[in-house]
Amino acid sequence: MNKSMQGKTIEQVNASLARRYAKDRRFRRLGLAAIFSGLAFVLMLFGSIVSNGYSAFGQTYLRLNINFDPQLLGVAPLQNGAGYELKTLQQGDYGALVKAALRAEFPEVKSRSDLRELYSLISSGAPRDLQQMVLSNPAIIGSSQSLWLIADDDIDMVVKGYINRKVAESERRVNDQKIAWIEQLEAKAAVARQFNTRFFTNGDSREPELAGIGGAIMGSFYTLLITLVLSFPIGVSAAIYLEEFAPRNRWTDLIEVNINNLAAVPSIVFGLLGMAVFINFMQMPRSAPLVGGLVLTLMTLPTIIIASRAALKAVPPSIREAALGIGASKLQMVGQHVLPLALPGMLTGAIIGMAQALGESAPLLMIGMVAFIVDVPAGIYDPSTVLPVQIFLWADSPERAFVERTSAAIMVLLLFLLLMNLVAILLRRRFERRW
Amino acid sequence: MNLFNRPTLLALTMAVASSSVMAASRDYITIVGSSTVYPFTTVVAETFGKQSKFKTPKIESTGTGGGVKLFCAGVGVEHPDITNASRRIKASEVEKCAENGVKEIIEVKIGYDGIVIANSKSAPVYNFTLKDIYLALAKDVPDPQAAGKLIPNPYKTWKDVNPAYPAVAIEVMGPPPTSGTRDAFVELAMEEGCKKIDFIKAMEKSDGKAFKAACHTMREDGAFIEAGENDNLIVQKLVTNPNALGIFGYSFLEQNSDKVKGSLVNGVAPEFEAIANGNYPVSRALFFYVKKAHVGTIPGIDDFLQEFTSEKAWGDEGYLSDKGLIPMPKDERMKYADDAKALNNLKM
Incomplete structure (x- = not known):
């Protein structure tokens, strides 16, 4: 009887085997499909950002023969004849040099409206470049030089192919005449794309070719510096107290629930709070990285506290008992034994919190950091903006050339986030101990 | 490794926290208001910052209503100097302004959209x-x-x-x-x-x-x-x-x-x-409003007004028209330029 039972069970098992294996395979395939579809979405996102944005790292320059004519510039020579007065060098009409060079390049252009069109080939930032050149080396006045000057954003768009030259004139922004001029210059190899260093050094500008993320990066840097300096020590101290010293009672439970709750509060709420407390009540300046950093501190604190507590919990009790057993005080036990072991986990948590803060723009809306700021901030009181806000502002700008710049700025932001997360992973790999 | 014996982090924290009392003066113009006027004001501000000896104004895009609210909150460096509006300021807003001490406002119409x-x-x-x-x-x-x-x-x-x-x-x-x-x-x-x-x-x-x-x-x-x-x-x-x-x-x-x-x-x-x-x-017409009490206190406001109301900015062939602003007829431009120059008060 036993034997027959056994045979029956085996039969049953064998019969269901194929089905169970199939179930297993199906589940694995579903899992794989989930991962691949996730990856596909990420690739699609990155693909569209990179394909839209990579061209912003290059900028079109036009080569022109600039004649540094002292008369045209209106610079006055010094009494002793050795050089020029600094004030006149600063105020010289460098735009006239560019215009003269364009007229010399295209002598057939005569009428006033055509000249206006011609002058708009070169960016309004070019005269400033010439001014910088002259100020650093006044000896070039009087000489004639072949220089690469930054082109206007419309020209940049044509050269990069975003504005199609083939379609009818009425259907594009740049008229036939300008395209003919560009082609004339191209035939002389006087059109080139160079690496766009301005994009990384300049502040915001309404001229896309002059706009850069330098100001936003510095703003993000100061804001994050404040956030880190405030939230890391406060967060770690809070975690240590709650985990190692605080008694377990209703109050600490309440605090714990609140901290977990705060981590899930929408960030705009912190912005409103920041506006009410820091700006309206404490009279701090609007748009300053100081206030931005304070608001983001409020936002990242819960994340850091939670991560730090988890890191402290992961340190085995035997370490604490051993320290206390040989006569260490509680403070010594925490400071000399537990904390060093928990620190890598805390740092990881802090870096992830910082990465979150770097990508945040909603709370900054309320405290005036969503603003047009040209000057690169030089301190925590200067008005400034941050990278995600800069992306938001550019995405909303009508000029065509801002489309690629928006994507390029997103690429830079993603790169920073990637680096921060990489550092977090490396820290964990390098220092974390498992028991 | 004793982390509690390191006063550096703590000192740094203190330094940042204690320096929160400042901002007694401001050397740049603050502008708030309409997102429709924003692209035009920013161009003027940038040109102004490059060509004058003053700093580039800071411009926030808060929407017309939000801008007027900030603008009317009071007189003093912590309040904005100028607000952009994609409609005319309302009588109720002017009253609200006056209640908070913002009694003199200069109205500048900049063009059409x-x-x-x-x-x-x-x-x-x-x-x-x-x-x-x-x-x-x-x-x-x-x-x-x-x-x-x-x-x-x-x-x-x-x-x-x-x-x-x-x-x-x-x-x-x-x-x-x-x-x-x-x-x-x-x-x-x-x-x-x-x-x-x-x-x-x-x-x-x-x-x-x-x-x-x-x-x-x-x-x-x-x-x-x-x-x-x-x-x-x-x-x-x-x-x-x-x-x-x-x-x-x-x-x-x-x-x-x-x-x-x-x-x-x-x-x-x-x-x-x-x-x-x-x-x-x-x-529709686009406007901006200037707080008269700030002219002279915040450096550069009158120069900024002059830049905005110059022919090379808002004229028929000015750089604002390149950005899509539709200029006013010449006599209307003259009127508003004169008002801005003389700092004439808004008449409802």
Whole structure:
């Protein structure tokens, strides 16, 4: 009887085997499909950002023969004849040099409206470049030089192919005449794309070719510096107290629930709070990285506290008992034994919190950091903006050339986030101990 | 390794926390207000920052209402000096300002902005009348069967509205209610179109509330889509969907003339000249307001006014017109430039 039972069970098992294996395979395939579809979405996102944005790292320059004519510039020579007065060098009409060079390049252009069109080939930032050149080396006045000057954003768009030259004139922004001029210059190899260093050094500008993320990066840097300096020590101290010293009672439970709750509060709420407390009540300046950093501190604190507590919990009790057993005080036990072991986990948590803060723009809306700021901030009181806000502002700008710049700025932001997360992973790999 | 014996972190924290008392003075102009005026003010500010000895003004895009609120909060360095507005300041706002001590305000009208109804280049050109726009986009419209009665908008395609249009489903993307463009569109297109219907026009006098509800309420059944504040997004959607129409400012049409085209309204195309001379019906004036008490306290305000009201900025061939601002006629420009120079007070 036993034997027959056994045979029956085996039969049953064998019969269901194929089905169970199939179930297993199906589940694995579903899992794989989930991962691949996730990856596909990420690739699609990155693909569209990179394909839209990579061209912003290059900028079109036009080569022109600039004649540094002292008369045209209106610079006055010094009494002793050795050089020029600094004030006149600063105020010289460098735009006239560019215009003269364009007229010399295209002598057939005569009428006033055509000249206006011609002058708009070169960016309004070019005269400033010439001014910088002259100020650093006044000896070039009087000489004639072949220089690469930054082109206007419309020209940049044509050269990069975003504005199609083939379609009818009425259907594009740049008229036939300008395209003919560009082609004339191209035939002389006087059109080139160079690496766009301005994009990384300049502040915001309404001229896309002059706009850069330098100001936003510095703003993000100061804001994050404040956030880190405030939230890391406060967060770690809070975690240590709650985990190692605080008694377990209703109050600490309440605090714990609140901290977990705060981590899930929408960030705009912190912005409103920041506006009410820091700006309206404490009279701090609007748009300053100081206030931005304070608001983001409020936002990242819960994340850091939670991560730090988890890191402290992961340190085995035997370490604490051993320290206390040989006569260490509680403070010594925490400071000399537990904390060093928990620190890598805390740092990881802090870096992830910082990465979150770097990508945040909603709370900054309320405290005036969503603003047009040209000057690169030089301190925590200067008005400034941050990278995600800069992306938001550019995405909303009508000029065509801002489309690629928006994507390029997103690429830079993603790169920073990637680096921060990489550092977090490396820290964990390098220092974390498992028991 | 004792981390508690390291006072550096703590000292740094203290230094930052204790320095929170400052900002007694400010050496740059602060501007808030309308996102429609923002692209123009920013250009002026940038030019001003480059050419003058003053710092570049800081400009926040807060929307007209939000800007006026900040502007009217009081006098002093912590309050903005200038607010941009895509409509004229309201009498109630001026009162609110005065209550907070902002008694003297200088009004500067900077020019006009057209609101266009655009669609993809590949789609046919529409020639709308304001009445048709109202009939297609209002929540409740007059019952075609029974005169003098409002019914929920029954029109599904443009052909239903007017047989002259193609049989294409009504699909219009426009700005949300928080936007000044929406306010202006409702006021200039919807209300004007609505007044073409006699019994509603009669309501304006007898029952202002019902009139407003009938004229100002946009459809909520999917024919009118609130597409958010980002006009670039609307342009992109129009390109992918040739049946859709989009409502946005003239400067976006100008920048994307290779992708989208503006519909005619009352037979007039949204072109520079037509908006400038007032023939194009859906256009509005743009303003900014200056706090007189700050002139002289915050450096550079009068110079900034001069830059903004100079011919090279807001003139017929000025750099603002390159950015899509429609200039005022010359005598109007002169008047506002004089007012700005003499710091004349706003007259309601």
